[in-house]
Amino acid sequence: MTNPDTKTERYESASEPVDEPLVQIRDLVYCRGERTIFDGMDINIARGKLTAIMGPSGTGKTTLLRLIGGQLRPDAGTVHVDGQSVPELGYRSLYELRKRMGMLFQNGALLTDLNVFDNVAFPLREHTQLNETMIRDLVLMKLHAVGLRGARDLMPSELSGGMARRVALARAIALDPMMIMYDEPFTGQDPISMGVLVSLLRTLTDALGLTSVVVSHDVQESLSIADYVYVISAGKVVEHGSPDDLRQSQSSWVQQFIQGKRDGPVPFHFPATDYADDLFGGGN
Amino acid sequence: MLDQLQKLGATALGVAERLGRGHLFLWHVLGGFPALLPRFGLVINQLFSVGVLSLLIIAVSGLFVGMVLALQGYNTLVDFGATESLGVMVALSLVRELGPVVGGLLFAGRAGSALTAEIGLMKATEQLSAMEMMAVDPLHRVVAPRFMAGILAMPLLAAIFSALGVIGGYFVAVGLLGVDEGAFWSQMQAKVDLYEDILNGVIKSIVFGFVVTWIAVFEGYDAVPTSEGVSRATTNTVVHGSLAVLGLDFILTALMFG
């Protein structure tokens, strides 16, 4: 088990602003209706690193990304991105901040009425005054980086799921952001496109000096590329550390999650009355 | 009893909340209008899907409504020997009421439902969210051009409906029923007033276009992002849009001609 004290020290001793985490989340509380999704979460995301946030389905991992991107407001606690408090930003400054963030949605979320080229060109056309030749060059560079330069004339409906995500990735890096958030990038991929995406994430992070946040429940893929891992469950951070720390974690819950065991601290059965009672005592 | 009261209260609060959201939404969308002027191409693309694609149903309906009006009107007027007034009757019914109202109903069914479905699906497939994260405001980039196109297209569609209706009525009256051609047009011109009738009809159609498009884009934007939610929103657009057209028509008619 990793010692939480050393972790705290590692982050809070960093006094120079450059080493300050890009995203700092403190005491985050977020409720949807009656349900508490996050209940006092602390997360640091270091600059230039690939941080994976893992947890079972339904723990609000996507919600976390939306809180960082300012699409949702926390009920309590703070979210700071690059020193700015996201929930307190006004309309304009929030949109300015978002120009420096990219987000890759689960299914790519490509604009269905535009082809691949125009999708990647979309943020450039919206936010820059570049002429069409410049845009063309930039778009082809980004598409080349994800290996889809040849697919520029296809419509989103003609792409496979993996290709759509790669196009969305090209679109997300079009404005050269400081960070990219990936929402379940590996879900539902065949082994080949999964491999392509995994290596793409790592190379892009290293080559562009990006800060990457990957939200995923694909344990092995995430552990293989992440620099740092948070495991969240039931609204709290259960464990954090490097992938190796996690593999050696003493927590039986973390072990169950990482190794994908059927039974453990998380029971196979949804809470119910006694099986025998239910079968033979029913109908009274 | 208390439960029922609570249910009623909850429904009323829900309606009030939705109305409030609808107005905030409208305010935000209208805020995006100035930025559209230098990029009018966006509006032109939407004018195609809102206006041009509605053209066929509007044109055909207008023609047939005018023809039916002439046939029915003739049967009544012939008893009074006043068939020369057929043109007046057809033209007044069309420009004052049927052009804007039937045009508005068809607009809600054809263009409104398409707008709701399109925006609702963009929401369900996270395209709107993705735009927000690309720092592009979907209310300005997606909704505002569609809204403006709706407001611009509706008066033109209503005018085409009325004009084709008059032409349809002319063919039936003069060609089929043998009404005197000169009397048909001259009586019409003597009785139909540019301001009182035509301009008021145009004002009606602008109001209907505004309200129907508002309902359509809001329903789409506010839809529950599932296939069921989008289909319900589409139905809502047609039902609420049509009711709004008919209700507003009564109010506007009372104000203009009452």
Added chain:
Amino acid sequence: MMHSRSVQIWVGLFVVAGMAALLMLSMKVSNISAFTESEGFEVTGYFENIGGLKVRSPVTMAGVVVGRVANIGFDKDSYEAVVTLNIQNEYDNIPVDSSASIFTAGLLGEQYIGLEAGGAEEVLKAGSELELTQSAIVLEQIIGQFLVSQADKE
């Protein structure tokens, strides 16, 4: 944007068709004279009974429309109707002693004002008053008189 040229052409056609429809409605269906009508001069006349005369009813001379009724009021002192006529500027030679009568187009048609030229040298101009007026013929009164006269004969 794909097909942007054909989209633009279609939208252009749509706008042209809409404008043409509006133009047709205003030129062919309605009375475009409404444009020129405002450029006229106003004269007034007192009538004992205007019957079904309305604002915008035509004012004719020898059957030709020369203007329209601009306003209808009520004079509290004389208990008469005050009708303001708007006469188009081109008809600037109507004698001041012309008479105005309220007629009905056909048996059941709408009512209009017919002017009959007088013999004076002076012509009507803005603010003139028509001295000779004849009220509307109210159908019920005529029928009533007819019945009474029939009864008297017998």
